[in-house]
Amino acid sequence: MAGNTFGKNFTITTFGESHGKAVGVILDGCPPMVELSVEDVQTELNRRRPGQSKVSTPRDESDKVEIYSGIFEGKTTGTPIMMMVFNKNQMSRDYDAVKSLFRPGHADFTYYSKYGMRDHRGGGRSSARETIGRVCAGAVAKKVLDRTGTKITAYVTQVGPHKAQKRDIEVIEDNIIRTCDLDAAVKMEEYIIAAKETGDSVGAIVEVLVQGVPVGIGEPVFDRLNAKIAHAIMSIPAVKGIEFGSGFEAVLMRGSDHNDEMTKYGFLSNNAGGTLGGMASGQDLVFRFVVKPASSITIPKKGIDIYGNEKEIITEGRHDPCVAPRVVPVAEAMTSIVLVDLIMEDKAIAHYFK
Amino acid sequence: MAGNTFGKNFTITTFGESHGKAVGVILDGCPPMVELSVEDVQTELNRRRPGQSKVSTPRDESDKVEIYSGIFEGKTTGTPIMMMVFNKNQMSRDYDAVKSLFRPGHADFTYYSKYGMRDHRGGGRSSARETIGRVCAGAVAKKVLDRTGTKITAYVTQVGPHKAQKRDIEVIEDNIIRTCDLDAAVKMEEYIIAAKETGDSVGAIVEVLVQGVPVGIGEPVFDRLNAKIAHAIMSIPAVKGIEFGSGFEAVLMRGSDHNDEMTKYGFLSNNAGGTLGGMASGQDLVFRFVVKPASSITIPKKGIDIYGNEKEIITEGRHDPCVAPRVVPVAEAMTSIVLVDLIMEDKAIAHYFK
Amino acid sequence: MAGNTFGKNFTITTFGESHGKAVGVILDGCPPMVELSVEDVQTELNRRRPGQSKVSTPRDESDKVEIYSGIFEGKTTGTPIMMMVFNKNQMSRDYDAVKSLFRPGHADFTYYSKYGMRDHRGGGRSSARETIGRVCAGAVAKKVLDRTGTKITAYVTQVGPHKAQKRDIEVIEDNIIRTCDLDAAVKMEEYIIAAKETGDSVGAIVEVLVQGVPVGIGEPVFDRLNAKIAHAIMSIPAVKGIEFGSGFEAVLMRGSDHNDEMTKYGFLSNNAGGTLGGMASGQDLVFRFVVKPASSITIPKKGIDIYGNEKEIITEGRHDPCVAPRVVPVAEAMTSIVLVDLIMEDKAIAHYFK
């Protein structure tokens, strides 16, 4: 598989290009008898939809999903679920100017090098529109996780120098930044708008909190819960790093600080971030990842074309000055998918024959 | 596969417990006609061997590898290569005391929860001895990478608060920390020894530099080069975070800073860390990961036993106060394996039918 | 993956139910730069379309395929190719009567047992309409095989007691049986029509001939060319057996008969059917498979319903009295997919680093 499939048991394969006919996903391996409606999926998709606010791209896509298979009388049947969104507001003309250019920070150069050609319209397959399929599948994963009482919440904790000072997860959907601190949200928004006005973009940090992870989930050695999560999250466009629990701060800690003590009532701290030996300890799973400033900016930068000529390049089009708010549902989706996949793996291997 | 296999084309499966008979690996998918000797493998193993220096565990294992299959007349044959090291200095008695204890920071609790039992001797399968198989396979991967001129170098860049101030990769094997700055090495060593004397352990950061990565390696979407590397590195025991290029610093950058400009002579910066859209750009691949302070310490900490009773627990035995120097060859091994795997994937998919 | 995906490098995942919205396939891993038009796919689909002749079901489906991704300016891009056919002539009413029945010879009982529910309309996922996705992907595989000069031809060699007496592959598309002997075709047709008139169905044998197989294709041990072909062909509904070269006749042969002698000009016989040790010898790949008489008949048979009550059951609806003619393109598709998959595997593993 050429990298468009993720998951071993709960398996998604995404398809589609930014300016092709459609983008979507096949989900194979979903357990049967899970109640699922189009609205369940649409609700999640609306959260990543463009044009939601002044900090996201004005590209106007309604992103209406349809489910083409795998559902019967409102329930999953255990057969592949295909979900798709037609591309509408494509405006391919916008992109003709970049046909022969390798835009700095974009995948133009590597796609062209690898495949000998590329669909240059709006990033083609490398467009973040690919993540629509992920969000659709994630919506199904969330329904499955309802059964184990597992809840996933992602939120922005830093934009530029502005950090959230608290973790108020109730307010996340109440602010356009999707941060967990309404005071910080104001500063973050101002910071993003200021960058946008100069044609620039900004970076951010997103935290993911998973409550109710079944103990023991994750396979030892290579398919650790944290390793699979890292794989999943690092596969989201623009993500450049990930850390669990105390993360990079652990460099300054000692074993006597970092080891999470256990009592009969539970753990006394969560430096590990929810895993021990790669398996879920039953604590909250907590990790953070950094999103680079979006590559699409209108400030001219040095690049080359396919003939090797140097060019000053700006990225025309409609872009997000900060992608983090729209990455939030994508991160939740990928985390959900990993969790269901590993719950199923665990069921197959560890618990069955007890 | 229950998580003990990694790689799709160049595929390793490790086996063995800390205090079982042996630890090793099967490598399937190695191209034929690669010259390979036992010494090639032993050289890498010696770098991760315990007992190398005063900052590593005194457990005395010679870790002599044998190759049981897949080699004929000094060359790989294209069939599975099985490499194994017998465990010698096992001292299982050391571990009887922990038979019913869940040591803080260890995988005891999660293994027991998942499997209903565990080989409690020295961590069993969760022991870092499992990484011996990885280093063996990595030695083969390095031989394969000689053919593409790809060179992988890992080194410690921070121990506690002490950072390497330069990147002198020539000196890495000349100091027991395996850092790239001999001045920093002195301070790092003192810092580790001081912690060791109190029965404690310390954290560190390791950087990996890959030169000569073939352009286009890595599959778009889920099997990006950086996502696969993240998966591989996060699967190493004690690793808690990873970042590429500018990494978490990107939160403070703008697109106009972060985008790496291109000229006809190459890139002008490397904030991306060597990938664009998940595929190798031909720049150096650069990433860093953090290693938590080792969980095995002799400072008493609160834990519980399998009956739920609270206990003050210290981890007897012989342990590393800082695992980073011995993680260096493991990180190189995993990086090599990912690269060969993706080179083979690329060959299968992108270039063949051109 | 819950069994809806096939192939490791050239990977297909099919989706869709008989009476759902649509059926289709995602193909991941197709090499880039392969010329591909909708017509290339439609031509193959037309060969499996219902309603072609008096020996196939009168269900009238135009089965018009659309390609939703992975093609740009008439060429494959190396990204996933999604192809889909909308279901039109569904007539779900026909199936209401069987809602609670387990029809003899059908998958009703096993689906219900496995999933706790089933889409009872026309077999749902177990319908042969699922093979539409396979044929679409096979059409792409055939285009790829043009590059290696590999040609796949399937044809009916026996219907009931009537055997083809020659192998005239030029006439296959000239007769509705898709046999390789026009004289036999007459008898086969009469035999089928006679069964149809009594509401019954008949069995058949199909042979597949592959010319121009690259030497060495197929992986030793488990992923032998013949084992992968057997897997692929046995996954086609109604297939109950497969044999290669001399096949079951080998029971009566001796080694001195069966061993295919080699001269400098090539092999003197082909009892092996084109493989040695599981890898292509460069001879024609030749195999045969048997297709059981279709389960859907209007002759009443004993069955039970989901409550355990015994019922006399006939299968209403429009069905094929002999499915072999329509299985022919499906067998070609599956064979093509296996071959491309193994050519890619071979390229990745065996030849690259020579």
Add this chain to the structure above:
Amino acid sequence: MAGNTFGKNFTITTFGESHGKAVGVILDGCPPMVELSVEDVQTELNRRRPGQSKVSTPRDESDKVEIYSGIFEGKTTGTPIMMMVFNKNQMSRDYDAVKSLFRPGHADFTYYSKYGMRDHRGGGRSSARETIGRVCAGAVAKKVLDRTGTKITAYVTQVGPHKAQKRDIEVIEDNIIRTCDLDAAVKMEEYIIAAKETGDSVGAIVEVLVQGVPVGIGEPVFDRLNAKIAHAIMSIPAVKGIEFGSGFEAVLMRGSDHNDEMTKYGFLSNNAGGTLGGMASGQDLVFRFVVKPASSITIPKKGIDIYGNEKEIITEGRHDPCVAPRVVPVAEAMTSIVLVDLIMEDKAIAHYFK
């Protein structure tokens, strides 16, 4: 993976060459808490051991297995189980004469073509000694199947023209042919010995009977129980065909004969051979496969050497005039492995969230 791995959940990877140091297997994914002793494995190995009788090769290998990992205090731990047999009676000298020859019916030519080299000693990796690893893993699978009450029995039903006239599975281990009819055994043995005396070999048919298959096992579409079994069995050296239930006889049947009727007390016939739509119906799983006459004979046949020169070739060494009796335990092993693998798959996907 280059074809040396089989199974998705209960996953085996075999390694080793005929005349290398050892042959063996890693089994990953075995459920924990399964009681397993070395004797359990040795008992199965002894059934495939050479030198058992006058109808098998006189190569004298004791084939003593050792278990190197994955077992603790007599039980599986859920970690990889490595089992290995050292090669002893290698006699590599026997094979020097064939160093540059491509023996008819052997894999010499295809290995050389694929890899550019081969371990020519006794077939190297293509030797049937590779199946030792399979039998070891199969012994573990059988232990797992004890829990579901599933019993697998293979036996020879035909050697040359001599067919078993009954199915007396109690006598299989009482005759050196491993057939299910002691009268037929006499004729089969005479037939084999007669061929052996002329330096020739003979073909055979083996039947496999599985009782107590859990209903619903097998994934629809590509990973059908019968398709996976076909893959597994066709991967055994010398197997040239497989059929389920009525098999190739179905060509002569009508739907009204072939459909297995159901009553409240069960099925009235078993033409399907135990599956419906690729999933286990709960009936006995019954299939047959043909084993070609062994390629190693001492009757001279035409072949070529690696330089293209024509040679009269005989295969020196110690060989089986009929491999079927020793294939019996291999077939049971592969069948066991497929069943456990699919039971685990089913558990992961279908039943968990009910």
